[in-house]
Amino acid sequence: MHSIQHQQLDCGLCVITESIPGSKTAALNWGVRGGVATNKHDGDSTLLAELVLRGANGMSSKKHNDALESLGIRKQVSCGIEFFRVTSVMLGSHLTQGIPLLGAYLLNPELPEEGLEPCKSLCLQSILSIDDNPSHKASVALNKHHFKKPFGRSSYGEAKEIASATIERVRDVHAKSFVPENSILTIAGDVRHDEVVETVSTLVQSWTGVNASVVSGETPGRGVHWIEQDSSQVHISFAIDGPSAQEKDVLSEAVAISVFGGATSGRLFTQVRQRRSLCYSVSAQFAPSKERSVIRIHAGTTPERAKETIEVCLEQLSILQNGITQDEFARTIQRMKSRTVMHGESTTARASSLWSDQYALGKTRSLADKMREIDGISLENVNNWLKNRDYGKLTLVYVGPSDLNLPTNILHV
Template identity: 35%
Template structure:
């Protein structure tokens, strides 16, 4: 039997998606709640991350330990994370345990305790996360790049600031939950060996009474990106760049992904070969495609010795810019093989499928079939990539560096 994807929208706006995978005995649950860090109010940056930690410390009729024991008893491998626009709750377990796990997640999302006596340790962990950036310059330079490249509120960081985290009250955390946790805008995706009719009925029962809330105004406040340098006396320089590309909604999306793959798709890719292998300029270099609903970006990073930093930037930018002059058949074959391998591995993973169908619905308002994705990959040629780069050349590059001296963007 072919791919089986189901969709149902509750009367309160919650979207339920499911993909039945009959060949597995497991299942994955994935919630996208519209409570990402873009919603963090001024003076409360980081409140979403604090909420994401605190929300699992007791819910419904279970305290923090009882909640953990209940999920552990079901064998639920789980995590919570905060993105720009969504807060994600993910769990993977045996398919037969999905109903019990969903019941617990309904308590977590709708009836969390948010205990005041747990706030201080959560704040302490959040502050440690921020302070750890000083020992992680690659993460810090990418954070600074996003702050300077993207418009507000897209440029907010989930970690927030030490000052705002330490000033948070339990009332502020509870108000944040009350304001943002709503069914309209929430996507629940399940993938695995599930019974669709039973799943739909249970979700209606658990979440049907959840009251809708108001949509916040998160329209980007456009501005001109700003390059910059963060002085740090060290033997290394960390280089981060960003420039516009196309979003997943654009017809050129897979051509953009292919261009990214030619540059960074493994040890035979151009950047690894030209910048690291041939010249020995850096220990790490690469680019990747990042997408939001309304825009795409090419994000790049290189880590190198301070004495080779300018040359590293020069060679990297030269490789990015000359890609428009042509790619080879072998490069496209390699990229297509990598994309297809990723697609096949995704087909075999319940967690990947649950995440993928939720992402598709969030960005596209529909779920792409494997056949559609494979056809897009099969349609890639050197010509389609070059044509894309002619329409969307490297331009408007934002540069952020951490190291002893600033660098100059080559013309």
């Protein structure tokens, strides 16, 4: 039987473990509220994602990395919009040795001055690479035009801010942002809760600090935005506000958007790609969160078919408000159940799910909890939600060679 246990440490760190019988691996997900949205200079945390890898706990980068590899530990350090994370998977038998090594990236990195310029170069190269991926370029621009500042930033940072960064400034960001308040550590798999709490408590006994508040600006104008790029393709991205993860109708939205564009049996794929041959790819995803839930629609097509692709996507979005069928509902519920069970067999997926639940809901859910929630949703729930669904103000970004001259009211769904 899976066992989820919580421990709130005195410093402010929340430790959550889930023991999964039969598992030999343990996955770790440790996040601090130090993403780019918390930066005064957009990109300092992006630099830190590279710089913390250059030595920790008094060890050089090579020695620290060798210590991790000698235990067979796979790890990733990443900077997001709001949170900065260390994620890892290892044998459960190596957990008590691995936690201090992984925690060092957050608590005690060397942050060497000589490493700053190489890190700047890597970050600036990543920014330049966005132009080589027009689909991703559209997604980055979509966030910028849809979300309030500073939450519309990208995890790449701004080139001018990265170029102007000093080691003193970056170290100051680490000292002030990488603090225990609002930090969450989740571990799933072959894990013993008491051992983890003892190991982590020793590690963080001198860790202190509270997060500075992040003040969000006004909602941007949204609307339609064209990014000119010489290409034989057009990449289209929409953003639509969704219900927060805490709202009772969040599952109804998840079912509806899955029917709309979450699979090859979805309406977008059928109507836009299969029946009309308007594009080579099209999909929609619902990403529920604590404060910035969003539905994203993506399509890749040609300049000649781009305008009609946009029109049909919006037409299908409007039709969705009329409700879904029993067959669509049944297929989607089965797909959601299958995905939930499959994720339960992955320690990495479970650690991530525990982390997301704790942040968005203030509590965690077991696989059984999630299955009960899915069983509790009905076709009537979904269709009642859709009947009264107000999409609000949409955002559309497309990257391509020419302006499509779209009507000013095209986003009025």
